[in-house]
Amino acid sequence: MKKAIKAAFPHTIPILLGYLSIGIPFGLLLENAGYNALWAFFMSLVIFSGSMQYLAVGMMATGLGLVEVAMMSFLVNVRYMFYGLSFIERFSKMGWKKYYMIFALTDETYSLLCSVKAPKGVDEDKFILCIAALNHSxxxxxxxxxxxxxxxxTFNSAGMDFAMTALFLVIFLDQWRDYPTHIPALLGIAATLLALFIFGGENLALPAMLFILILLFIGRTPIQKRLVFQPLQDEKETIQMEQEVS
Amino acid sequence: MSISPGYAFLMVVVMSVVIMGQRATPFFLFTKGTPKAIDYIGQALPPAVMAMLIIYCLKNVSLTSFPFGLPEFLSIAFVGIVHLWKHNNLISILGGTILYMFLIQVVFS
Structure with a gap:
């Protein structure tokens, strides 16, 4: 486990910066709304969603019906319902760790898991568990x-949350390089800009996510045809060997 | 605090349960193997989501008032160029963040 933490930590440094710079103001707001550090700990432990917890401060200051709370939570975080789609296979063999991985699947953890691989000699399951748990901590x-x-x-941390934007950008560039087709990336840009123009920035996530899914389904045939990743090295060798045998 | 601690606790529990349920939805729905269409979405989704998250982060940038999105534009260009040049996530991200903080706190303050 120690080895996995050591391997995972460097990948999580951008998240450390980003989460500190939005986690600290959250705690401060919560304190000002009359809830102490124990509440901050409890909320961050069991909710683990920045946008939700900022909204929660307002709701917990004035009070709101539980049904309304449930509806707000649902609408703010609809995108989470789709992140798991990329990891159904990968998490399914993880045993108990699977449940924690699912719980901890934030925007940032999702992004890292899309882009990182465990180095040689480090257990892949432990590695991604450490990434999720470090981010959570x-x-x-x-x-x-x-x-x-x-x-x-008193340290002026204004702008430190740009670490998150930069992280998403870097992963976007890596995927641009590694993906056999750029259509999904371009559809993502188009869908989000469309949602931004129609619905504005405040309610961006839900329509953007829906537009992305609709466009991906419309473009399924051409995208799927191009979405064939280069076979891994050993697969290539197996194919070659088969050809030599025949 | 104008509401009781017990009720506030319930509110947190409700939020937690809703969000956990959302994150777990795909795993509930596809317990016995995933349909081909879902496999496809799972594969095609990450680049589209990254594009969405980048734009999401920038949604409050105003292009019509000072500083016209310049700090964001310059920092993003920096991250992009350094990343294509060095291929090192940490250098690109830390460098871009420091540049951005400098730009909004000193240059365009």
Whole structure:
């Protein structure tokens, strides 16, 4: 496990920066709304969603019916319902770890899991578990710091959350290089811009996600034809050997 | 705190359960092997989602008022160029973040 943590940590440094810079203000807001660090810890432990927890501060300050709370949570986070689609196979063989991986599938963890591979000699399951758990711990620690000492911090951290934008951009570029087709990436841009123009920035995520799915289904035939990844090295060798035998 | 701690606790539990349910939905739906269409979506989705998340992060940038999205544009260009040149995630991300912080705190403040 130690080896897995060591291998996972460097990949999570951008998330450390990003989660601290949005976790600390969250804790501070929560404290100002009358909830102490224990609440910050509890919420970050069991919710683990930035956009949801910021919204929760307002709801918990004024109170709101539980049905409304459930509806708000659902609408804010619809995109989470689709992230798992990319990992059904991968998580299915992980035993108990699977349940934690599913719970911890945030935007940032999803992005990292799409782009990283365990180095040689490190167990893949433990590696991705460490990535998820490290990210989760940054989020918890950030919100506790914010609640305990947010008002004492004088370091000007404005703009530190750009680490998240940069992370998504870097992964986007890597996928642009590695994917056999650029159509899904281009559809993602088109769908999100369309949603932005029609619905504005405040309610962007839900329509953008739906547009992406619709466009991906419309373009399924041409995309799927191009979405054949180069066979892995040993598969290639097997194919060659088969050809030599015949 | 104008509402009781017990009720606030319930609110947190409701949020947690809804979000856990959302994250777990695909795993409930496809317990016995995944249909081909879902395999396809799972494969094609990541680049589209990255594009969505980038735009999502930039949604509040105003192009019509000072500083006209310049800090974002310059930092993104920096990250892109450094990444294509060095292929090192940490250098690109940390460098871009430091540049962005410098731009909004000092240059365009």
């Amino acid at each position: 940054y989020w918890i620690v950030g919100s506790i710091i914010g609640a305990l000492a947010g008002s004492l911090i």
